[in-house]
Amino acid sequence: MAKAKVKSNLYHEAVGRRKSAISRVRLYVPGKEKSMLLEGNKASVGNIFINKKPIATLFAADHEKVRYLEPLLLTKSDERFIISAHIRGGGRSAQLDAFIHSISRALEKVDEGYRPVLKQAGLLTRDARIRERRKVGTGGKARRQKQSPKR
DSSP states (O other), X not given: OOOOOOXXXXXXXXXXXXXXXXXXXXXXXXXXXXXXXXXTEEEETTOEEETTEEHHHHSOSHHHHHHHHHHHHHTTOTTTOEXXXXXXXXXXXHXXXXXXXXXXXXXXXXXXXXXXXXXXXXXXXXXXXXXXXOOTTSSSSSSOOOOOOOO
């Protein structure tokens, strides 16, 4: 008989998307010790991991740090959770936007009172712009026209 998986820690999960990037975030609520073992890493409150690595390895720039901390600072939750995310697809900027969207949606699940604050900042809105598909008969990209012969 297969053993049933037991969730030992409480977490809130949400998915965020931008272009072709998808981010799945889990906000873990640690116990009284304020730390836990998460995906093979010793994690304490305030730590953020993306694809099992510290966030500083993926989003190291200062302007990126300001952006991904915005939903946490608006809700005063920066020292409340251990955050784990799995991000795939898209480019670096789209991944950051998907990560911010998923954190905002997870915080909304934690407490409905956060919704007006996050909505006012525009963090719950899904940016639905995606890459335009390539059309048949064009010479490469979506809107490019083939060059006509001169003679």
